[in-house]
Amino acid sequence: MNREAFRKISYGLYVVSSIQDGKFNGQIANSMFQVTSEPSTIAVSIAKENLTHAYIASSRVFSVSILAEDTPMTFIGLFGFKSGRDTDKFKNLKHRIGKTGAPIVLDHAVAYLEAKVVQELECGSHTIFVGEVADYDSLGNEAPMTYSYYHTVRKGKAPKTAPTYEREEPRATAAASRYVCTLCGYVYDPALGDPESGVPAGRAFEDLPADWTCPVCGAGKDQFEPEQ
Amino acid sequence: MNREAFRKISYGLYVVSSIQDGKFNGQIANSMFQVTSEPSTIAVSIAKENLTHAYIASSRVFSVSILAEDTPMTFIGLFGFKSGRDTDKFKNLKHRIGKTGAPIVLDHAVAYLEAKVVQELECGSHTIFVGEVADYDSLGNEAPMTYSYYHTVRKGKAPKTAPTYEREEPRATAAASRYVCTLCGYVYDPALGDPESGVPAGRAFEDLPADWTCPVCGAGKDQFEPEQ
Numbered sequence: 001m002n003r004e005a006f007r008k009i010s011y012g013l014y015v016v017s018s019i020q021d022g023k024f025n026g027q028i029a030n031s032m033f034q035v036t037s038e039p040s041t042i043a044v045s046i047a048k049e050n051l052t053h054a055y056i057a058s059s060r061v062f063s064v065s066i067l068a069e070d071t072p073m074t075f076i077g078l079f080g081f082k083s084g085r086d087t088d089k090f091k092n093l094k095h096r097i098g099k100t101g102a103p104i105v106l107d108h109a110v111a112y113l114e115a116k117v118v119q120e121l122e123c124g125s126h127t128i129f130v131g132e133v134a135d136y137d138s139l140g141n142e143a144p145m146t147y148s149y150y151h152t153v154r155k156g157k158a159p160k161t162a163p164t165y166e167r168e169e170p171r172a173t174a175a176a177s178r179y180v181c182t183l184c185g186y187v188y189d190p191a192l193g194d195p196e197s198g199v200p201a202g203r204a205f206e207d208l209p210a211d212w213t214c215p216v217c218g219a220g221k222d223q224f225e226p227e228q
Numbered sequence: 229m230n231r232e233a234f235r236k237i238s239y240g241l242y243v244v245s246s247i248q249d250g251k252f253n254g255q256i257a258n259s260m261f262q263v264t265s266e267p268s269t270i271a272v273s274i275a276k277e278n279l280t281h282a283y284i285a286s287s288r289v290f291s292v293s294i295l296a297e298d299t300p301m302t303f304i305g306l307f308g309f310k311s312g313r314d315t316d317k318f319k320n321l322k323h324r325i326g327k328t329g330a331p332i333v334l335d336h337a338v339a340y341l342e343a344k345v346v347q348e349l350e351c352g353s354h355t356i357f358v359g360e361v362a363d364y365d366s367l368g369n370e371a372p373m374t375y376s377y378y379h380t381v382r383k384g385k386a387p388k389t390a391p392t393y394e395r396e397e398p399r400a401t402a403a404a405s406r407y408v409c410t411l412c413g414y415v416y417d418p419a420l421g422d423p424e425s426g427v428p429a430g431r432a433f434e435d436l437p438a439d440w441t442c443p444v445c446g447a448g449k450d451q452f453e454p455e456q
Binding site for chain 1 (some may be wrong): 229230231232233234236238239240251258259260261262263264265266267268269270271273338339340341347349351352354356358361363364365366372374388390391392411416422
């Protein structure tokens with residue numbers, strides 16, 4: 001039983017957004033698929049502990065923004081590793097209100113769909129919401145981000161509430177110069193640097209500026225530990 | 229509203245298999261995702277009119293074989309465009325019985341998961357079956373087939389019972405030398421030939437051997453029409 005099997009399931013990377021009492025929230029999701037073609041319905045698996053879950057359960061509408069391959073890690077960090085309870089994720093963000101009343105994230109989106117919840121299924125820690133698609137559009141010709149690309153090329157991780165979250169097993173062989181973010185699992189690899197933040201390849205973790213923060217979740221340097 | 233939006237959702241390509249009264253059947257699916265991580269559950273959307281639906285509804289078990297990128301179109305045609313009511317799809321096929329009792333297709337699979345149905349949700353033409361994963365394994369290091377690759381590189385289509393099926397709109401500009409399979413939508417393009425069947429690029433449809441068949445669904449030449 002090799003857990004690699006789960007990592008061979010193909011996914012995209014999406015922002016699922018909703019509204020409650022005039023407030024917007026959204027989160028990263030990968031578990032999304034089309035259920036039927038006539039009428040067009042889509043399903044998403046959302047963690048019950050996430051704020052977006054509460055918003056969808058209340059307003060019965062949601063949108064899905066399909067992210068582009070070149071979406072910055074900081075953007076994914078905002079929607080994937082921060083809670084709308086602490087941050088207004090829609091501040092300074094290009095978005096609009098859709099036909100259903102759900103907010104639609106437009107920044108870094110190659111397409112969107114918005115839907116009204118027609119059915120839901122409680123599955124332990126998550127709920128599958130099935131929505132009938134009310135509107136959709138394509139926003140550009142860039143390649144959509146796949147979960148495989150996010151993992152292998154961008155070195156991204158799944159947050160703890162993701163359906164695809166995996167507990168990290170301690171490694172037998174340590175790479176002393178790599179540092180792991182204890183909040184989101186991002187690994188700072190000096191061989192790669194952090195080009196999105198202007199840190200060139202080859203810079204040691206110890207030589208990063210004091211105000212450098214995790215490109216995924218925004219944690220400070222003090223939240224990092226040497227990789228075990 | 230550009231339907232291209234739906235085509236930007238990322239999927240893999242899977243064979244979902246089940247058993248009833250000692251008989252095996254399986255079908256191509258792309259709508260599959262992980263629902264929860266503890267316990268590991270997965271969901272599939274299966275058309276009610278498909279034989280595999282009846283088998284899963286009866287035996288409450290199913291397996292998912294994750295197909296490799298180089299899976300032959302004839303194999304996809306067998307599982308995607310032919311019914312187990314007419315054909316024993318498991319004849320001459322490498323497979324084994326899993327822990328749940330479900331058959332697992334091993335040919336062209338890079339990994340598999342098998343599951344016991346714990347919940348289901350009727351959604352019009354389809355049912356979402358949620359299964360708790362009982363066993364899984366990785367079978368190779370080849371790249372998994374993505375739906376995007378199947379469509380854009382392999383020129384594959386969705387069968388009519390797929391959640392992602394789209395009615396083809398007639399084209400305004402005809403390309404007289406291309407022929408379309410009226411059963412599965414496969415397009416014979418003389419510029420590409422049909423290398424899997426030994427037909428080199430550059431051969432006109434009219435010059436194909438009389439016993440040439442559609443590489444996807446096995447239809448005869450007489451089932452083809454000039455592309456409109």
